[in-house]
Each structure stands twice: as structure tokens, then as C-alpha cells.
Amino acid sequence: MAVLRSLRRVVGIACLLAVAVAAGSARPAPSEREVEAAFLCSFADFVEWPHADSDAPVKILVLGEDPFGRMLEETARSRPMQTRPIEIHRSRRLEDAARFQMVYISDSERNRIPEILDGLAGRGILTVSDVADFATQGGIIGFVIENKRVRFEINDEAAQRTGLHISSRLLNLARIVRTSPRGGG
Amino acid sequence: MKRISGPIGVRIRRPAWNPGQGGVDPPWTEICGSGPPLPPWMDPRKRRCRGAWAAFLSVVALAALSVSARAQVPPPPAAAASPDPPAERPLAAMSVEELASLEVTSVSKKAEPLLAAPAAVYVITGEQIRRSGATSIPEALRLAPGVEVARIDAHTWAISIRGFNSTTANKLLVLLDGRSLYTPLYSGVFWDVQDTLLEDVERIEVVAGPGGTLWGANAVNGVINIITRSARDSEGGFLEAGGGDRERAFGAARFGGRWGDRAHARGYVKGLSRGANGLADGRYTGDDWRMAQGGFRVDWERGADSLTAQGDGYSGKERDRSTGVGGANLMLRWDRQLREHSRFQLQAYWDHTDRRIEGTLRAHRDTYDLDFQHNLTVGARHDVVWGLGYRVTSDDNENSSFVAFVPASRTDQVFSAFAQDEIDLWRERLSLTVGSKLEHNDYTGFEVQPSLRLAFLASSRQTLWTAVSRAVRTPSRLDANLVITAPIAVPGAPLPVTVVIRGDEAIAPEKLVAYEAGYRVEPASSVSVDLAAFYNRYAELRSTEAETPMVVLTPSPHTVLPSHLANGLEGSTHGATLAVSWSAFSSLTLQPSYTYLDVDLHARRGSVDLGTAGSTEGSSPRNQWALNAFLALPADFHVYAGWRHVDELAAVGVADYSTLNLGIGWQPTSQLELSLFGQNLLDPRHREFARAGSVELQRGVYGKVTWRF
Numbered sequence: 001m002a003v004l005r006s007l008r009r010v011v012g013i014a015c016l017l018a019v020a021v022a023a024g025s026a027r028p029a030p031s032e033r034e035v036e037a038a039f040l041c042s043f044a045d046f047v048e049w050p051h052a053d054s055d056a057p058v059k060i061l062v063l064g065e066d067p068f069g070r071m072l073e074e075t076a077r078s079r080p081m082q083t084r085p086i087e088i089h090r091s092r093r094l095e096d097a098a099r100f101q102m103v104y105i106s107d108s109e110r111n112r113i114p115e116i117l118d119g120l121a122g123r124g125i126l127t128v129s130d131v132a133d134f135a136t137q138g139g140i141i142g143f144v145i146e147n148k149r150v151r152f153e154i155n156d157e158a159a160q161r162t163g164l165h166i167s168s169r170l171l172n173l174a175r176i177v178r179t180s181p182r183g184g185g
Numbered sequence: 186m187k188r189i190s191g192p193i194g195v196r197i198r199r200p201a202w203n204p205g206q207g208g209v210d211p212p213w214t215e216i217c218g219s220g221p222p223l224p225p226w227m228d229p230r231k232r233r234c235r236g237a238w239a240a241f242l243s244v245v246a247l248a249a250l251s252v253s254a255r256a257q258v259p260p261p262p263a264a265a266a267s268p269d270p271p272a273e274r275p276l277a278a279m280s281v282e283e284l285a286s287l288e289v290t291s292v293s294k295k296a297e298p299l300l301a302a303p304a305a306v307y308v309i310t311g312e313q314i315r316r317s318g319a320t321s322i323p324e325a326l327r328l329a330p331g332v333e334v335a336r337i338d339a340h341t342w343a344i345s346i347r348g349f350n351s352t353t354a355n356k357l358l359v360l361l362d363g364r365s366l367y368t369p370l371y372s373g374v375f376w377d378v379q380d381t382l383l384e385d386v387e388r389i390e391v392v393a394g395p396g397g398t399l400w401g402a403n404a405v406n407g408v409i410n411i412i413t414r415s416a417r418d419s420e421g422g423f424l425e426a427g428g429g430d431r432e433r434a435f436g437a438a439r440f441g442g443r444w445g446d447r448a449h450a451r452g453y454v455k456g457l458s459r460g461a462n463g464l465a466d467g468r469y470t471g472d473d474w475r476m477a478q479g480g481f482r483v484d485w486e487r488g489a490d491s492l493t494a495q496g497d498g499y500s501g502k503e504r505d506r507s508t509g510v511g512g513a514n515l516m517l518r519w520d521r522q523l524r525e526h527s528r529f530q531l532q533a534y535w536d537h538t539d540r541r542i543e544g545t546l547r548a549h550r551d552t553y554d555l556d557f558q559h560n561l562t563v564g565a566r567h568d569v570v571w572g573l574g575y576r577v578t579s580d581d582n583e584n585s586s587f588v589a590f591v592p593a594s595r596t597d598q599v600f601s602a603f604a605q606d607e608i609d610l611w612r613e614r615l616s617l618t619v620g621s622k623l624e625h626n627d628y629t630g631f632e633v634q635p636s637l638r639l640a641f642l643a644s645s646r647q648t649l650w651t652a653v654s655r656a657v658r659t660p661s662r663l664d665a666n667l668v669i670t671a672p673i674a675v676p677g678a679p680l681p682v683t684v685v686i687r688g689d690e691a692i693a694p695e696k697l698v699a700y701e702a703g704y705r706v707e708p709a710s711s712v713s714v715d716l717a718a719f720y721n722r723y724a725e726l727r728s729t730e731a732e733t734p735m736v737v738l739t740p741s742p743h744t745v746l747p748s749h750l751a752n753g754l755e756g757s758t759h760g761a762t763l764a765v766s767w768s769a770f771s772s773l774t775l776q777p778s779y780t781y782l783d784v785d786l787h788a789r790r791g792s793v794d795l796g797t798a799g800s801t802e803g804s805s806p807r808n809q810w811a812l813n814a815f816l817a818l819p820a821d822f823h824v825y826a827g828w829r830h831v832d833e834l835a836a837v838g839v840a841d842y843s844t845l846n847l848g849i850g851w852q853p854t855s856q857l858e859l860s861l862f863g864q865n866l867l868d869p870r871h872r873e874f875a876r877a878g879s880v881e882l883q884r885g886v887y888g889k890v891t892w893r894f
Contacts, residue, residue, distance in 0.1 A: 034276055038279065042280075042281050075276065078277040078278065080277075114446065132417060149285060173282060
């Protein structure tokens with residue numbers, strides 16, 4: 001019974017604390033999309049493209065339905081001064097993708113990932129997506145949610161094959177995966 | 186609302202409406218043994234209970250004899266971690282390491298915001314289930330605030346929400362991936378056969394309060410929706426093996442893969458053996474339980490269409506073979522997006538169940554169900570869902586001299602239609618959800634179950650809601666067709682005595698009008714507080730009515746104490762649940778909750794109820810406290826602690842108790858996990874629903890190895 005009473009007290013205190021904390025701080029957690037947008041822009045700082053002009057803007061294409069709204073532009077605008085500038089474009093046509101350094105493949109295209117990856121192969125394009133198993137299908141960076149956090153998988157073999165060099169700092173944060181045979185990448 | 190998993194008009198969608206993610210999955214029903222379709226006190230099949238029942242029945246008999254038919258005897262009765270953002274800097278200024286450590290709000294892309302749901306909805310995540318070490322769905326339900334989960338033995342539970350708990354509790358609707366799990370035999374759930382691979386459970390949605398508008402009869406006090414992951418989200422292999430003293434041994438294997446370009450499939454098998462609990466003095470009780478189960482799920486997508494096929498099969502028994510169960514089910518579902526805000530779903534399933542309780546009953550049942558639902562937006566302000574349903578269920582019972590269903594076989598049909606509109610009254614801040622179900626059943630004809638829900642989003646982080654709804658529990662086979670004939674020992678009686686209880690084909694549905702209100706607030710990203718209160722008015726609840734005793738001369742002279750089921754009770758319940766989820770540090774989540782319940786029932790004028798009112802009042806706890814804690818430690822250790830305190834249950838003679846479960850898991854590599862769990866740690870043994878002198882739950886410890894590849 002003593003245990004019980006003390007536990008009751010603990011519960012009571014926890015409730016009070018929760019309410020107090022609630023009343024005190026109100027800082028919203030970012031959404032998954034906002035964090036993905038921030039990552040997408042950051043990736044520009046950790047990847048070396050073949051024969052690229054390191055002062056020119058990194059051009060990012062969102063392929064398919066854009067899930068970000070204004071988030072990408074806002075993130076690009078508020079990036080620190082010393083980093084590479086970023087340009088955001090949107091298209092639903094795969095043919096438009098060839099002239100970009102980075103292509104984000106929207107969830108709306110999830111049924112034609114193999115086709116898209118084939119179309120972009122060998123062009124030195126960093127492919128990014130949050131479609132499930134993107135990196136094991138042959139994409140380069142796939143976002144995943146782990147323990148409520150946005151993390152990513154990197155298929156470094158695929159990156160090297162297309163001539164990209166990804167910094168070890170980024171690789172250290174990622175789960176490194178290979179193209180899986182059943183992924184058909 | 187969208188029909189969701191929740192019955193509510195809530196914004197929780199029915200699984201199928203989350204295309205691609207979290208669709209529905211198959212479950213299993215398994216076997217449960219204990220709750221025979223009889224009032225628990227009448228169950229003769231278990232010797233361990235027989236003494237108590239005999240004593241009870243003797244009291245009834247004596248009272249009836251001495252007071253004639255007016256005996257008023259008490260009878261039977263029947264969360265994770267969240268790091269604060271590193272300062273108020275824009276995300277663009279954060280390092281990739283900081284970004285990777287940020288907790289984000291919308292974990293599931295398609296999840297509907299629970300915050301705005303105009304109902305008391307709680308979600309148990311798959312992650313919480315796995316961290317808690319729950320080895321069954323009933324044990325996992327302890328993670329939801331306000332659910333009364335009382336375990337009786339290795340495979341029997343009494344589970345209810347907002348009162349009326351018993352081993353034959355009949356006011357909950359439980360669904361696994363859209364398949365109804367309650368049995369039309371007694372409108373309750375055989376919990377021992379409700380299982381699936383817990384690794385593949387995406388979440389369990391618990392809705393306290395009526396959900397009849399969306400889900401139909403039986404969603405009286407609450408709806409529980411168990412939702413498994415899409416095959417798309419369960420690729421790869423999973424192996425699990427473990428054992429201990431109570432959970433003697435268990436193992437499971439699942440393999441999921443891609444099948445061509447558009448389809449994913451998975452299959453699983455699992456088995457378990459649980460040890461008997463024993464009496465307080467250590468004597469053996471035959472509740473050892475063994476189950477084997479297997480199943481599959483295939484999800485196929487192409488453009489706007491998705492198809493799901495899933496099924497399971499299972500078999501189980503008590504060690505002494507006094508109870509045996511088996512079953513199989515198969516479901517097909519087609520989901521099509523018609524336009525941006527319009528989609529429909531067509532679902533069909535078959536479910537077979539088989540339960541044998543030695544010397545008491547053998548029941549086979551086949552159910553076929555067809556369900557159509559269409560969600561669409563009309564104009565800018567109306568979110569509409571409507572649907573049609575048809576179910577046919579037929580059973581075949583092998584009666585015994587003790588328990589019989591008359592007729593032994595019966596086929597019943599249910600036709601239903603529902604429509605609900607969620608109307609945006611003011612700037613997406615004030616919404617009104619109005620709808621009704623119209624259902625026709627073979628026992629009582631047409632039943633209407635309307636509801637009205639109002640939600641006000643006071644800010645982006647707080648919601649006030651209120652609702653009025655009507656729900657009914659339509660009669661089951663037990664209510665209409667049961668015949669129990671129980672010889673009992675009455676010391677000193679001149680003749681042998683037999684108690685007879687009969688169902689009544691003319692019995693009416695039980696009716697509820699529920700008034701609910703709630704407040705939900707997320708004062709910070711790390712905290713959510715949910716307060717929900719209700720006042721329920723019940724009419725025409727089932728009672729057991731005494732009749733005049735008589736002497737029967739054949740086959741040999743004996744006294745018969747007859748009674749029958751009727752609608753002799755009415756009354757009200759009220760209560761509230763306060764549930765808090767607080768991510769105190771980046772690695773610690775605390776989830777305290779408190780539930781208060783008051784049940785006040787009485788017999789209607791003219792009723793000679795044999796104490797059902799009192800036994801119902803005393804079968805649910807007035808106060809329930811719980812605290813669940815999830816802690817992530819460095820080096821990939823996870824710790825879980827779950828404590829709860831449950832008030833006394835006067836009608837079953839269970840004193841108030843506290844109990845504690847602990848778990849620790851270690852993931853040395855991304856593939857391998859080792860874990861150790863302790864259950865019921867505060868006492869060597871305790872009772873949660875079993876009567877004094879019968880089986881007692883023992884403290885248990887088990888370990889587990891999990892390999893994912």
C-alpha cells in the first residue's frame with residue numbers, strides 16, 4: 001500500500017509537471033517535410049558533382065507532385081551566406097530532369113521509380129526521395145522515419161557509379177545500403 | 186468522419202482509407218478459452234471455478250426456496266523520445282547532425298490529426314507494443330488509457346471500456362483490419378483467439394464511447410481497431426524466439442518481399458505455449474494454453490487502385506484439452522481513388538470460427554461480410570462518407586445437457602446503410618459531424634444509431650469537442666436462444682434442485698444515449714493532455730428474471746428454479762479519463778493516465794432481476810491509475826516500465842491492486858535485439874477478475890531474441 005500511495009503521488013506530480021511544462025514552453029516541433037526540405041538543401045554542401053562549377057547554384061528539381069509548398073524556397077533563402085546557392089524547379093516530366101544536379105522524386109511517382117532511375121542513370125544526378133526503399137531500389141538517398149526522426153539511407157555504390165562523391169560526414173549519419181536484387185534498380 | 190478505424194466521427198480513418206500505408210491487415214482470431222457464451226458463473230467446465238459457483242448457486246436456490254420467487258441475490262454476471270529543437274534557429278541554419286536528431290511531428294504522412302478528433306480516441310503505436318513486451322493483443326490494450334483489461338488465466342481476459350466488464354462483456358466492437366472480431370454468439374470477443382504477428386501491428390486505435398453511427402450495432406461503449414502494416418512496409422525477414430516461466434515458449438517468423446513491380450507480400454507463422462497459473466496454494470489449474478497460427482497479406486497498387494488480400498488460420502487448445510479452438514479467415518479489399526477528394530472501398534471477408542468446450546458446448550460459425558464505403562468532399566465545406574453493408578452469419582452448435590442454444594443452428598442477416606457529413610461551419614475551426622446508421626437485423630428489425638459531434642479548434646494546438654449519440658446492442662444468440670440447465674447441490678433440500686435460465690426470442694436491444702465532452706491540448710511539442718468525460722444513459726439492459734419455482738416429477742422428482750433473460754435494467758454511468766503524454770527529455774516519454782467511473786444501475790418496475798445490476802456495478806473499477814514510461818538509453822538500450830493501480834471489484838471479490846511490468850531491450854546491431862521482460866512484478870500472485878479460490882495470476886519473467894534482416 002505504501003508503494004501504491006507513493007506511486008499515486010508520482011503520477012500526480014507527473015501530471016502537474018506536464019501541465020506546468022505545457023503552460024511554460026510552446027515551441028512547435030518541425031514537420032517531417034520541413035526537415036526533409038532542410039536536408040535537401042544541405043545535401044548540396046556534402047556532395048561533389050563531376051566537373052561542376054563550385055560557385056554556380058545547385059539546381060534542384062522536384063519531380064512529380066510537390067509536397068513542400070514554399071518550404072524549399074524558404075529554406076534556400078535562409079541558408080548561411082558561405083554555402084552554395086540553390087535554385088528550386090518543379091516538373092512532372094522526366095525529360096526535364098537531365099540538366100539538374102539533384103532530383104527529388106515525389107511520392108506521387110512511387111510506381112515508376114525503376115523507370116525514373118533508369119532515365120537518370122549515368123548523368124551525375126543526385127536522386128533523393130522519401131518513397132519506401134528508394135535507396136535499395138537504386139536511388140542514392142532515401143529518407144526514412146526512425147524513432148520520430150527524419151533519417152536517410154545512402155546507396156553509395158549508386159552514387160559512385162554515377163560519378164558523385166558523398167562526404168563521409170553525411171555517410172556517417174546514414175544507413176548505407178546496396179541495391180537489392182529484388183529492388184530492380 | 187471518415188470511417189476509420191475509429192468509430193467515430195473522428196478523423197481517424199478506417200484503415201483502408203490510408204492507401205498504401207497502413208492498410209488493413211489480417212488478423213487472426215484465435216482461441217480463447219474461457220469465456221463460454223454463458224454467464225461466467227455458470228461455466229461448469231472448469232473445476233477450479235466449480236466450488237465457488239456451486240456455493241453461489243446454492244445461495245440462489247435457498248433464497249428462491251425460502252422467499253419464493255423474489256430472491257434478490259447477488260448473482261453472477263455474467264511513448265518515445267523527443268529532443269528539443271536546438272534553439273530557435275531556422276532549420277536551414279542547422280547542421281545535418283542536428284537535423285538528424287530533430288523529432289518531427291507528423292510521423293505518418295497520411296495520419297489524420299488526432300488532435301481535432303471529436304471523440305475520446307487513443308492510439309497505441311506498434312513501437313509501444315514492442316517496447317512493452319506485450320505478448321498478446323489484450324496485454325497491449327493495457328497501454329491505452331481507460332480500457333479495463335482484467336486477466337483471469339493464461340488465455341482468458343475480461344475487457345471493457347466505460348463499465349460492464351465481464352468475461353462475456355458485450356459492449357465493445359473490435360476490428361482487425363476491418364474484420365469484426367466479436368462473436369454473434371454473445372456479442373463479445375473471445376480474446377484468446379484474437380492474435381496476429383505483433384511485429385506487424387502498425388497501431389491500435391481505441392475509441393471510448395459509442396461508434397454506432399459508423400460501425401453499427403455493438404459499438405456501444407467503444408471501438409477497438411487493430412491495424413496491421415501494409416505488406417509494402419514489412420519487407421524483409423523477422424525471426425523471434427523466447428521463453429520464460431509463464432510465457433513458457435514462443436516463436437515467430439515472417440518474410441516479406443516485393444512481387445513484381447507493383448505488389449508486396451508477406452507471410453508469417455507463430456506459435457506459443459503459456460504455463461498454467463495455479464491456485465493460491467500452488468495447486469495446478471488446467472489453463473496451460475497452446476496456439477499455432479499463420480497468415481499472409483498481399484498488397485498490390487496500380488495508379489488509383491489498390492488491392493489487398495489477407496488471411497489467417499489458427500488452432501489452439503488448453504493442455505488438458507478441455508477447450509479447443511480453431512479458425513480461418515480471408516479478406517479482399519479494393520480501394521480506388523476516383524478524384525482528388527473522392528475514393529471508395531469495397532471489402533469482402535469470410536471468417537470461420539470453431540470452439541469446443543468439453544462437456545459444455547461446441548460452436549462452429551461462418552460469417553460472410555460485404556462492405557462498401559465512399560468518402561468524398563462536396564463543395565468546400567462538406568466531408569461526406571456513406572456506405573452499405575451486408576453480413577450473413579450462421580452457426581451450428583452441438584449442445585450439451587448443461588448449455589444449449591435452441592435452435593442449435595441459426596442463420597442471421599444484417600443489412601446496413603450509413604451516411605455522415607462533417608461540415609466546416611467556420612474557417613476550419615468549428616466543425617459539426619452529423620450522421621446515422623440504419624441497420625436491419627433478424628432479431629429486432631430496424632435500428633437507428635445517429636450521432637452529432639461538434640469540434641472547436643481553439644488554436645492549432647487545442648480542441649474542445651462535445652457529442653451526443655445513440656447506440657444499441659442488438660440481441661445475440663445468447664440473449665434469444667440460450668438454455669442453461671444446471672443441477673446444483675442444496676444441502677438440506679428435500680429434492681434435487683435444478684436451475685434453468687432461458688433466453689427470450691422477444692428480447693429487445695439494449696439502448697444507450699451518450700453525452701460526451703472533451704478537451705485536448707498540446708501545450709508544447711513534447712506534451713499532450715487529453716481529458717474526456719461522459720454521461721451515459723442506458724435503457725432496457727439485459728437482466729435475469731426469476732420465475733416461480735416448481736416441482737417436476739419426470740424423469741425423477743426435482744425442484745426447478747426457472748429464470749429468463751429480459752430487458753429489466755436501466756441506469757446510467759458517468760466518468761472521465763485524463764491522459765497525458767510527456768516527452769520529458771529527448772529520450773524519456775511518460776504517459777500517466779487516470780480514469781474515473783461510476784456505474785449506477787437498477788431494476789425497472791416489475792422486474793425481479795436476480796442481482797445483475799449489483800454485479801455489473803461491482804465488476805468495473807471506480808478508479809484506475811496508470812503510468813507507462815519509455816526510456817531510450819545510450820548504446821541502444823531501451824527500457825519500459827508500466828505501472829497500474831486498479832480499484833476493487835466488489836462483485837467479483839477482487840481487492841484493489843497495483844502491478845508493474847518492466848522491460849529492457851538491447852539492440853547491439855541493427856538486425857539483432859535481445860530483451861528481457863518482467864510481468865506482474867509487485868506480488869508473487871494476484872487476482873484481477875477471477876474469484877477467490879480460483880486461478881491466480883503469477884509473477885512472470887521471459888526473455889526474447891529478435892532478428893530482423
